[in-house]
Amino acid sequence: MKGGLAVALGAAAVAAAPLVASTYHALLMLPFMAYAVVLLGLNLLFGYTGLVSFGHALFIGLGAYTGAFLTTHAGVRSLEVILLAAAVLGALVAVPVAALCVRYVKIYFGMLTLAFGMVFYTFLLKFYRLTGGDEGTPFLRPSLLGRNLDAMPKIDYLVGPYYYYSLAVLVLAALGMWRIVHSPFGLCLKTIRDNPTKAETLGIGVARHRFYAFVISAAYAAVGGALLGPPTGNVDPTLAYWTHSGNIVFMTLLGGFSSFFGPVVGAFVFIYLQNWVMSVVPYWRLIFGAMLAVIVILAPDGLVGLATRRRPALAGRP
């Protein structure tokens, strides 16, 4: 199948990066892959259910801190356990949050999720005896598939086994999300997004479906967050700050929320662009803000939308 071939080639290109690209650029791929996982989840909520969360950094932070706690305080180094624990914890925490938030839409939803995100941030900062406060908690090198690789130099570990492990996680996450999105559940979500009243009359429980979408996206975000930890070696509260939530929404929009792989593209472009711009000019926030404004006005379907050359959503089109 043509589609499957293209995706496989894309994955192969990513897989080849550590071998052909410079060490630094290969290292940049690590947060890209972590964010790609997060965004696949976020887009279930954004693109497919129509809800924009401004607090998803909560779950990124949750996943990261789960991993840090497990490695530092519980002596658990297995990355499989860490990722599983992150997903489970993310989903558990999402249950009460989602239950409250999905009653609302749009602005209220955005604001409520922002509030929850900041509650978590404040908690991480204030309860420093537990979380390390602003200093954070170290995230020790996880063991992969049962193999402890502490002896390797960190860089070799990161662009070697850890890189391919992350890639595998991303591929699995993408496959999982693909199934979800193309299932009857996914179809219900799209219906709800386009016309909640009609969905309700068709017997699709609107709040219930949104709830599930939220919980799934939270689990994804937590897994991505856990993946963000090891390259830095430390997790800190800024991972949960509201501007971090804003950035991932930005990435999704940049790539294009209307397509499955759009957000992944968005993460890639954002990270590389930010890396380049930050070195060239100190006022990179100005440039990125302008970029976001331009995208919102001219290309709300993101890069992928531009590439497929359909007209972006114009004002007031029914």
Added chain:
Amino acid sequence: MQKIFNLACGSFYALGAYVGVSAVGWYVGAGGPPALFIVPLALAGLAAGAVGVVVERGLLRFVYDRDETFQLLMTFAIVLMMEDAIRLTWGTAPRSTAGLYLTYGQLSFLGATAPVYNLIVIAASLAIALAIGWLLTRTAFGRIIRATADNREMAEALGVDMRRVYARVFTLGTALGTLGGALVIPATAAMSEMGVELIVEAFAVVVIGGLGSMRGAFVGALVVGVLRALAITVYPELEMLLIYLIVIAVLAARPRGLFGGAA
């Protein structure tokens, strides 16, 4: 009224603060009598609201007919741009009006001492609140605003120019924000990233009070302010966490906020 939650309101507040400091600095440097410093301060704060026009005409109006989430994202873009714009113009060092705060002396009552300046600001906010209330209820413009808030299509059908109304309302809102920032600054200092920090508090106020209600905003601000002060004296650990928890509680129990209208 416009149903946008403006994430950049904190940034406008910050802008007013910085502009206020610069205006006062220029005023004092030009030899103006210190006792009147509040005049250039307030004027500068109001004038800074003009940036609202630029933002509204240049950016926001393109997204009015889009989904609200795009409007929210546009305001996030504005936050990013304004942060760096402020840094470009004023640098990163904190700016303040130094000791001018104390020019009006202090007042002691009931065992507490308060700087007269604080009382002036409180009086000014009350006056502004009353003025807005009068504007909304007694003037034609106010009626148009309320009509548009209730039912935009109807108002447009009746001949109201939506673009003009939006522009004016947004500018008014911005000017209030910049004025607020300017008035408060003599007591504190303008610091880098104050806009980003403020947004959380501002949003707590709006949620508690209810989106779209002026009375709600007033009450919400009062509630947040008093609770904050109380928390610090009684149980300092909880302070900021308390605000968020109240926000969540309010949204859970009474989603419209204390005075909010239809969502």
Added chain:
Amino acid sequence: MTHLSQATPDLLRPHGPRYNGPRYNKRQFLKLLGAGVGAAAATRLGTPPAHAQATGPVKIGVLTIRAGVAAPVGAAGLRATEWWAERVNNGGGILGRPVQLVVEEESNPKDTVERYRKLVLQDKVEVVLGGISTGVTLALGPVAEDLGTPWLSWDGTTQKGVEETMPNPKWAFKSVDNEVEAIVAGILTPKYFKGIKTVAGIGNDYSYGHDCWQSYQAVLKRYIPDVKFVLELFPKLGVTDFTSHIAAIRQSKADLLMCSFWSGDATIIMKQAAAVGLFKTMKGVFTTAGGVHDSLKKEFTPEGLLLGYNTMYFDDPKGSALLKQFVREYKAKYNEYPPYECDHAFFNAESYKVAVEKASGPAKKWPEKAPVVKALEGLELESLSGKRSWREDHVQMCNFYQGITTHKNAYDFVTINPIEVVSTKQAMKPAGSKLFEWIAGWKV
């Protein structure tokens, strides 16, 4: 010009963002990825050899904070480093090679670790200078060790961090322990303020604030065993209003207030305290407010407070000609008086230069990184504010300046007189010891 909006009632309009069916174009995605990989590959093909470069300019990486409350501190450090670089280049560079600064932003730990790696792996700098906030420096420590390039930190280490993440650093050089100024203040408090029975404390709600308070308490208890600590407040960094806090402090009726603020909030609390006359009845100890010293205007900053300037006091009458020149040129260029971060930065840069020269041996050949590190250990030199050195365990040794505020000067802000100069030999815990055990073991 009015125009009618669509007639479609709100409810029937699509509510979510627009969606028109699966629209990813795989070709586009692949192209993008290919471009990225290709670009990355191209940079790899041109990479210079891994060992130290011997010709061309010396690339020195600098990490500086550009946004947030600590931005002025970052700016001060960068300015001092630039001043140093200009001076060095005017003098012929290091071993004849001109200095080239490569500046990156220090923000949060995750992003700063990436910038650090970029400096070392991509820009191939010889050394990295900088690092201010605690969370960031704790994350950078292991990364520096891993990448095998010397890192000289300006600031940012606290007791816990030093013990946990950088026990025996080979490449990382840590700043002075940050609690030293609280310890010095604790030593000086009983000297200048008699009859203190109750103390209130206020500090920022993060590691530095908490560590300073704990250290101050521990030290004060050694000198005044039955002192009572009646109130502790930890507002978050970036708070701009302390009216309620000041009210609580007044209510506590403490004899003395200890405040470890170091940024704009020190100025604010001073102003707001003056507005209610707090220090008319209470003594004040500001351990680190010297960081914003030229904003502490005489109008609202009383005399008689104990004020700490960390490791550099710009107006030191015993200051060297170098300090005086630096202050003069800094003021001329930036219209501000330099804070302490400048000497952290200057010492780091200058010690690197001296170490390189020392390690180059009689042949004056550009040394590899490891011998430079060896040369740094134990190195002492005359910095802007007196002698500074690197202890064998890679911690900075220097002097701390604190004193009593006075209005008798030519500026519109306060300065200190008398000036106490306390060395880290006295006020910083020795290598390998634990802080509170060491304090408990003092002979008082």
